Amino acid sequence: MELLPSWTKAGSWTLGRDPLGMQATSVRMYRTLVPGLTNVTNRLRYYSFYCWVIQHYEETEHSGDEAKWRIFIRRAEALYALACNIVDPQQSDGLAGGLWAGAFRQALPNDTIDLRPHTDQPGQSGQYLKATRGNFGQFYIASMTEVELLTPSTRIPIVSNQLGRDMASAFAESVGKTTALISNAIRTGTVTPAELAEIGDAAHPSRIPADSKEMAMLRNYLLATNELGGSGSARRSSAWLLLDLLRLGVSAEDETGVRKAFYNRHGPDGSPYRVTGLTIDRWMAFQANELCHIAFEAILNGLLTELQKYPLGLEPNLLITKLLAPLLAKLGTSGRSWRDWSAEIGEEFIGSEEALAEPILSTLRDVKLASNQDGLSSALQLIAALWHRWGGEDTSVRTMIEGYAGRGGRSLSGVLRTLDAQASNTVEDALMQTIRRHLIADHLTIAGRKLAASGTFTYHFTLSDGVVSDGRVTNYAYTNPRIKNLIRFLRDANLYDGSTVTKSGTRFLSENQPV
Template sequence: MHLLPQWTEKADKRGLDPLGMQNSGVLLYQSLLPGISNVTLRMRYYGFYCWLSETYARSAASSDFEAWRNWIRRAEALYALVSARAGEGGVGGVEWANRRLAAAEPVIDFAAAASTDPSQERYLRQSLGVFGGAYYTQMAEMGLFTENRHGIQVVTRDLGRRAADLFAQAVGTDCTKLLARKIAEARISIHELERLEPIVPSHISPDSDECRFYETLLFAREASPAQSAKSRAATLGLILETARATGGRPGPEDVRWHLFDPPAEALPAHLEDQRLSWEAYQCQDLMQVASAALLAWAIAIINADGPGPTLSDIRQEVVGHLSGHGEASFQASWRSLRLSLDPLSFPYRAIWEELTNSRAAPVGRTVPAIMLMAALHQRLRARPDLAGAATRGLPGRGAARSLRSELDWLESHESDTVADLIGDYVIERVVRRHSWVAMQKLRRQRDYTFLFEQRDGRLVFLSGYQPVATTPRLAPAIQFLEDIHLLDVEGLTPLGLGALEMSR
């Protein structure tokens, strides 16, 4: 009998959310951009996959899941080859495709690369490719896909089939016949790759029914759209608003910060409600980055102590450092500090960039992190509309941590001096919290994400940590709008201006 633990080696997965705070922001931004994710990189994949499903079904295909997976994987490998030949990006497997093209084979046999055999150089390792790993859930959210009784993903009878027909119509009969044949054969010549170029993501014609369908889908212009679809449409409208305000093609950071402050000109009520939710999300992300900066400082304190400090030692180091700091306000109460700050003119973006700068020393981030927390506290106290958006979008109780839970804790301790409050915060909300979160991941997922360990009452350093922001789906959303010609390198297009007016 083997009386060993189930794991005898610890797999170091440091974890992206060591305080369990990022997930609250993730859940909020998912509700603000449903149907698009950080890995759905191009709009045309939605029509391409619908066409693949319909073509598979019409070819008297097997109900065996393995046959369906083989069809999907071959189609994706071929799409990568066609896109690589055309110089397209945002396509799964394109790095593999570039290597195959560089080999200058007159005919490329991609059957092995599309298999699930780990001994082969596969275009992608994911079992069901980017379809299963990225697109299916989002297309199901948009009403394009569902699952049949055999477990095979199939297009819906209305929107899914419409998308399939419009993709086929846009690329032409000759192209779709060649595409279907080459998927089945899993062999293609360079000349045939060039003949398939109409299918690539950037070839959506601006005056096509396919392009208009994607716009209608994204902006929820069908009859009686679901609430989630309305939310996505409002966010896309706000991206177009940002493009108009900035006079160019906005990046994700431009959108984040443009939506962070109330606009000079009032927005329609539904867009302002959505903007407030994005402002609440940004406040959440700022708070989690500030807390993560204090975690990085605590880890640096642990690392600087040879045998490892006790919790009391860490608190004493934190309080001593802040008490001896030049900031006189650190000797006053937390309430006094937050009231001394102007929550509108506070340099949020500069501090955000400082906290997420990997070159900054942990101890150097402490004062900016503390000031940011105080400014956020005051911002929500002074803005009932923003506080209401945070209440609606973020958890305040239970095991989850969020902007709301942290501000509630700060509020309950605000008569304490800043130095004492932060000393307690680091121990209770950072050090102990990380240990709890890491233990839950070990118990539930068997992932070892501890950044320090406790041994004989002392904390022993394992690894450092760099504060990171969450990534709220804005980059692919902006790319989708460019794919359907609402944005270009100069910003809003005439089509985009029309879409913006309709969204208002």
């Protein structure tokens, strides 16, 4: 009898985006800073538009057929994106299907436009959006249910009896008779260019009538004006801080400027930014953790680039030594303790950590630069500067981060704790122990848990028989804290017009203070 091998089912493989677990801490933090916003909740008016679409489906279709609902919402979304791109493509950023709409607009037919080939085949090629359940089902349903615009439902969405229906009627009141055109276009899947222009003019996310009930309700959601505590107050405080920085001259496109202002409490002209409170303290802690994870990810890429020189792998300490030796020689750390060297680096770069971050981010954007000595040296200096600034008497940042670090404490706080124990050791020994703990050991633990839980292979390297091998380098960046999404919302709410803070925005700033 012939014996044949019996193979187990292959697991999936991917390079995890958070191989050291530090970004997860940042994500937990910014979720409390901008609750209700996700990376893909891009326009404020979607909340009222979707409430109207859902209620309109209930009133006109009377069907629990999920396939029918999917076609209905997909036609509504494609219609919305195309109509808005027709009347104002510059202000139509963030709309689901925007790339499709922009391309479609370039060759718009003169007669009736048939949306159905682009909407009615979910999951097929040539559609306005790949997501089968549309932008709404993929990204908005959870947040809208959380803020009680929707009633929890496992099948067809349902607007809530009070808030959701009020929001739907507010949208209808703002748009007026154009709702009939929207309704007909969704029902038939067809629309004329003239009807598209009228729909886009009335329903565009940047054209919410200033004094309308719809604007008042959407602002109330964004700013939680009737909510003293809870998640809404955190969103209001973050909106206040961001709007205040825009008023002071930080560019809406300058996310680095926003990060610097929150982290170092300086305005764009370098003057002190004297706003205080829990929210801005949390933004400071968020950025401190961000600086930590990019430094360690640069070191991870550096180690794995070094590892590629050794096809049979290397013992961890030897691999770390081969990476560190030329860097520490360049930095002149021979014979110096971690405490003394970090104090020197900390004094040099305090308040300028972002200057150290720039060459690090450059190496993380291009894997060909993973062994760049300037970027790797900056990563070591940044770790030293963070320990000097937040590892001593000022424990506010590390204490705040600890509350979000989760199991294992994978964060700046955990790194500081490890370096505390290494303070009297040489720089080389302190970094050796810290890298082994927070890079080698933590990555293997995280990747092992993902493999056991879901069958997903996320190892960037393996450790077998005491040897590190199979290194894979990849790109990294800062975690997206949804600042751009919040700026879009401020723009849609007519608190910011893209260049200056509006009268309504100025009034909001004067009548409120961040907590």
